[in-house]
Amino acid sequence: MGITQFYTATSIDGFIADEANSLEWLFQVPAGDDEVGHEARFAAFFERVGAMVMGSTTYEWVLANERLLEHPEKWSAYYGETPCWVFTTRELPAIDGADLRFVQGDVAPIHAEMVEAAGGDNVWIVGGGDLAGKFADAGLLDEIRLSVAPVTLGGGAPLLPRRLLASDLTLVDLERQGQFVAVTYRVARAPNRK
Numbered sequence: 001m002g003i004t005q006f007y008t009a010t011s012i013d014g015f016i017a018d019e020a021n022s023l024e025w026l027f028q029v030p031a032g033d034d035e036v037g038h039e040a041r042f043a044a045f046f047e048r049v050g051a052m053v054m055g056s057t058t059y060e061w062v063l064a065n066e067r068l069l070e071h072p073e074k075w076s077a078y079y080g081e082t083p084c085w086v087f088t089t090r091e092l093p094a095i096d097g098a099d100l101r102f103v104q105g106d107v108a109p110i111h112a113e114m115v116e117a118a119g120g121d122n123v124w125i126v127g128g129g130d131l132a133g134k135f136a137d138a139g140l141l142d143e144i145r146l147s148v149a150p151v152t153l154g155g156g157a158p159l160l161p162r163r164l165l166a167s168d169l170t171l172v173d174l175e176r177q178g179q180f181v182a183v184t185y186r187v188a189r190a191p192n193r194k
Helices: 032-047 056-066 073-079 107-118 129-137
Strands: 004-011 015-017 049-055 084-087 100-103 122-127 143-149 169-177 180-187
Touching: 004 129, 032 049, 032 169, 049 056, 049 107, 049 129, 056 073, 056 084, 056 122, 084 107, 107 122, 107 129, 122 129, 143 169
Parallel strands: 004 122, 004 143, 049 084, 049 122, 084 100
Antiparallel strands: 004 015, 143 180, 169 180
């Protein structure tokens, strides 16, 4: 049985994007000798992903920064045929050839669809933080995996705008990865979150 994971990069002060929804700060962190290791770790992570979900801001960022409407082949190069749900309240352009499902509303019934589509593999919550928070609120978030960058932003899109206490989180892994610190927490499914 797979798990539902929020896996993202964050600044030290807990933001996943700056106030202009940019990730330039993240790409300015030198990978150094760890670039090959990062790619291998991501490939190992993604090998276990059977379905993924993102919010509209994340989707629009990926579209613009990877120019996916002009180069739709990049999507399949990155994510293969993995189905992706996009939570949005507005109409967004689809990427040719990508298995995209535009949805809105309660995350619980959509999560059930994703789990079924994942076929025993994991569900990856790509971003943003509020969407991951909705999965946590519903008791559907099993794990938080963070790559903490040596950057402070002072504002922007918060990592997870929810109150999760120490009793909700158990540290299961901690590793230095070049200039980053990789941290993994298991999330308790508290009674108030189902």
